[in-house]
Amino acid sequence: MVKTRKLRSRPARKPLRRKSPLPRLVNHDDPIVSIIIPAMNERATLGRVLREAGKVHPRSETIVVANGSTDGTPELAEKCGARLIRVPEPLGHDVGRRVGAEAAAGQVLLFMDADMVVPAKELRPFVQAVLSGVDIALNGYSGPIRRREVHPVVLAKHVLNGLLLRADLKGASLTAVPHALSRKALEWIRPEALEVPPLALTKAILLDLKVQVVHTVEVGRLNPVRARQEERGKRVDPLTRLVAGDHLEAVEWLIKQQGARGGYSDLGRQRGRVR
Amino acid sequence: MSRGASASRSKLLARRKMIRSTAESQRATRLALRAGEAGALAGRAARENRGSEELSFQMQEGFREWYARYAPAGLPIKILLPAALAYHRGYAKACGAEDLWIPLPLQGTVTAIVTASNEEKTLPAVLAELRKLPLREIIIVLNGCEDGSFAAVDQDPRITRLSFPQRLGHDVGRAVGASVASGDILLFTDGDICVPAEELAAFILAVDRGEDLVLNDLTPYLPAFAGQDEVTRCKVFLNHALGRPDLRANSLTAVPHAMSRRAVQAVGTAALLVPPKAQAMVLARGLAASAPVSVDVIRSNRVRSGNSGAGNAVAQMIIGDHVEALGEVMKTEGVRLSFATLPRNELAKVRNAK
Numbered sequence: 046m047v048k049t050r051k052l053r054s055r056p057a058r059k060p061l062r063r064k065s066p067l068p069r070l071v072n073h074d075d076p077i078v079s080i081i082i083p084a085m086n087e088r089a090t091l092g093r094v095l096r097e098a099g100k101v102h103p104r105s106e107t108i109v110v111a112n113g114s115t116d117g118t119p120e121l122a123e124k125c126g127a128r129l130i131r132v133p134e135p136l137g138h139d140v141g142r143r144v145g146a147e148a149a150a151g152q153v154l155l156f157m158d159a160d161m162v163v164p165a166k167e168l169r170p171f172v173q174a175v176l177s178g179v180d181i182a183l184n185g186y187s188g189p190i191r192r193r194e195v196h197p198v199v200l201a202k203h204v205l206n207g208l209l210l211r212a213d214l215k216g217a218s219l220t221a222v223p224h225a226l227s228r229k230a231l232e233w234i235r236p237e238a239l240e241v242p243p244l245a246l247t248k249a250i251l252l253d254l255k256v257q258v259v260h261t262v263e264v265g266r267l268n269p270v271r272a273r274q275e276e277r278g279k280r281v282d283p284l285t286r287l288v289a290g291d292h293l294e295a296v297e298w299l300i301k302q303q304g305a306r307g308g309y310s311d312l313g314r315q316r317g318r319v320r
Numbered sequence: 321m322s323r324g325a326s327a328s329r330s331k332l333l334a335r336r337k338m339i340r341s342t343a344e345s346q347r348a349t350r351l352a353l354r355a356g357e358a359g360a361l362a363g364r365a366a367r368e369n370r371g372s373e374e375l376s377f378q379m380q381e382g383f384r385e386w387y388a389r390y391a392p393a394g395l396p397i398k399i400l401l402p403a404a405l406a407y408h409r410g411y412a413k414a415c416g417a418e419d420l421w422i423p424l425p426l427q428g429t430v431t432a433i434v435t436a437s438n439e440e441k442t443l444p445a446v447l448a449e450l451r452k453l454p455l456r457e458i459i460i461v462l463n464g465c466e467d468g469s470f471a472a473v474d475q476d477p478r479i480t481r482l483s484f485p486q487r488l489g490h491d492v493g494r495a496v497g498a499s500v501a502s503g504d505i506l507l508f509t510d511g512d513i514c515v516p517a518e519e520l521a522a523f524i525l526a527v528d529r530g531e532d533l534v535l536n537d538l539t540p541y542l543p544a545f546a547g548q549d550e551v552t553r554c555k556v557f558l559n560h561a562l563g564r565p566d567l568r569a570n571s572l573t574a575v576p577h578a579m580s581r582r583a584v585q586a587v588g589t590a591a592l593l594v595p596p597k598a599q600a601m602v603l604a605r606g607l608a609a610s611a612p613v614s615v616d617v618i619r620s621n622r623v624r625s626g627n628s629g630a631g632n633a634v635a636q637m638i639i640g641d642h643v644e645a646l647g648e649v650m651k652t653e654g655v656r657l658s659f660a661t662l663p664r665n666e667l668a669k670v671r672n673a674k
Contacts, residue, residue: 085668085672086672112668113665113668113669113672134665135665135666135668135669135672136664136665136668137664137665137667137668138668139664140664140665190544190545190546191544191545191546192544192545193539193542193543193544193545194545194556194568195545197560197565199545200545200553200556200557200560201557201560203553204550204553204554204557207550207553207554207639208554208639208643212550240664282671283661283662283667283670283671284667284671286658286659286660286661287659287661287662287664287667289560289561289659290655290656290657290659290660290661293561293646293650293655293656293657293659294655294656296643296646296647297646297647297650297655299643300643300646300647305643305644305647305648306640306641306643306644307639307640307643307644308640309636309637309639309640309641309643310633310636310637310640311489311490311594311637311640311641312489312490312633312634312637313487313489314488314489314490314491314492314593315486315488315489315492316489316492316590316593318484318488318492318495318496319492319495319496319499319589319590319592319593320499320589320590
């Protein structure tokens with residue numbers, strides 16, 4: 046079909062769908078809950094994410110760690126009234142969470158992603174759990190497991206929890222949001238640990254902090270598909286290897302703490318019989 | 321690709337696979353028929369000789385010659401094995417001898433290592449199967465036996481008995497056996513599981529053809545992930561971490577398995593004490609590993625106190641073996657093993673590109 050340019054003037058456009066107004070956040074001077082949101086070029090969703098964050102708790106502060114953004118993400122966060130930490134270079138989610146946690150003043154630290162809108166009522170259970178004594182409140186989402194072979198990250202999470210004698214956590218992990226930490230947990234494991242989430246979880250469990258699955262938010266459906274890389278003819282998310290490798294760092298730390306067998310017996314093998 | 325197109329594509333692939341497997345089985349049948357005739361011919365010529373061992377050697381040589389002349393090089397084991405069995409049947413029938421070995425066209429010599437503690441009931445059957453194979457030696461490591469296991473091992477020039485009054489512990493017997501083995505190929509099995517000789521032959525052949533580590537493929541017997549125990553998950557994770565997800569849950573912890581002399585030397589016999597550790601080292605050193613044969617040892621494994629139920633002592637030990645294995649290879653390959661990536665900030669940049 047050949048398109049010809051119409052000479053007559055364009056009819057009036059349909060009125061634009063009215064954008065809902067930006068949320069107005071109020072950051073409490075002495076907050077109970079600190080909501081930490083790392084964001085890198087997330088203008089499209091950040092407004093809606095912040096609106097839900099504002100409804101979580103009356104005494105809260107919302108910290109946006111805008112890193113490596115070129116699309117006006119920091120300006121948007123500021124306009125909405127969030128506490129803004131601006132970092133010109135990209136950090137990644139995990140380092141972003143550490144930076145936010147270091148700036149947080151609340152007794153409860155709730156971690157969310159800027160690219161996923163989770164309603165406030167799905168966030169409150171995490172805060173409630175920490176307020177009632179849980180140190181690390183995890184999302185029960187594990188990824189799909191009704192198959193013979195699962196995603197390597199899902200596998201790594203189950204294996205690590207099993208090694209830590211916490212098979213009851215199944216595939217729950219600090220790698221998944223939303224999750225919440227108590228101030229005590231943050232101080233015990235140190236904010237740096239958050240840079241490698243499975244390591245943070247391992248430290249928390251070995252320190253006997255109270256780690257629990259408190260609520261399940263099906264983040265699998267909400268998570269946007271990211272740029273993928275070609276590997277062995279398959280399209281894989283490069284984050285897969287990062288997260289799987291993080292679990293090995295956690296295993297290494299377990300070995301450093303508990304010995305070469307991670308504290309597991311070898312049922313009296315007579316090792317001296319073989320040289 | 322649309323869902324419909326991908327479904328019809330998978331149907332097409334399945335059909336192709338079926339045609340290929342049918343063609344393969346016809347080829348195997350044709351070759352086996354010819355092998356049977358050749359075996360019968362050789363067997364009639366050998367009728368004058370006496371002694372099953374001497375005959376076995378003769379048959380082995382005869383088969384090797386026939387194989388070199390008539391069978392194409394690099395024949396799949398699935399096709400070769402029925403031919404070897406047919407040759408054996410034809411030969412045995414023609415010369416009227418029993419107890420002949422299954423002839424295999426091997427380049428290297430084979431040592432079988434069997435560990436047993438209190439296995440008098442199953443041991444004779446296990447040995448009977450092993451004796452059907454062209455092995456150089458059979459090493460039996462008896463440990464902590466209070467029953468008639470020792471007596472159950474009969475006299476045979478090919479059999480070496482190693483006896484320890486105390487239990488050596490899990491997997492130690494295999495390492496002890498390996499440290500005295502002289503063959504180029506080491507086949508490992510247990511005194512409590514009777515695996516047919518033809519199935520064991522496939523493990524030997526795979527090593528003889530260049531594999532360094534040949535594992536039992538237990539994939540067909542695994543439940544869905546949700547029903548898998550922690551040990552199975554650890555096994556899959558270890559293979560993943562070493563860049564071999566295709567090996568799935570297959571592990572040196574399960575018998576039967578076979579190793580090349582080169583693999584044993586590369587990891588050292590002491591590493592065999594902790595099978596996942598030896599496996600991790602073999603994989604980290606880039607040696608050839610595969611799981612081409614499937615033997616159901618799960619159903620036939622004896623249930624003992626301590627090896628059944630979730631969280632049992634043996635399961636805990638095997639989980640510890642996997643921690644030890646990961647720690648060992650981290651020393652040479654770096655903590656993140658095959659999961660090395662860009663640094664976090666670089667990765668964020670790559671992923672943020674829409």
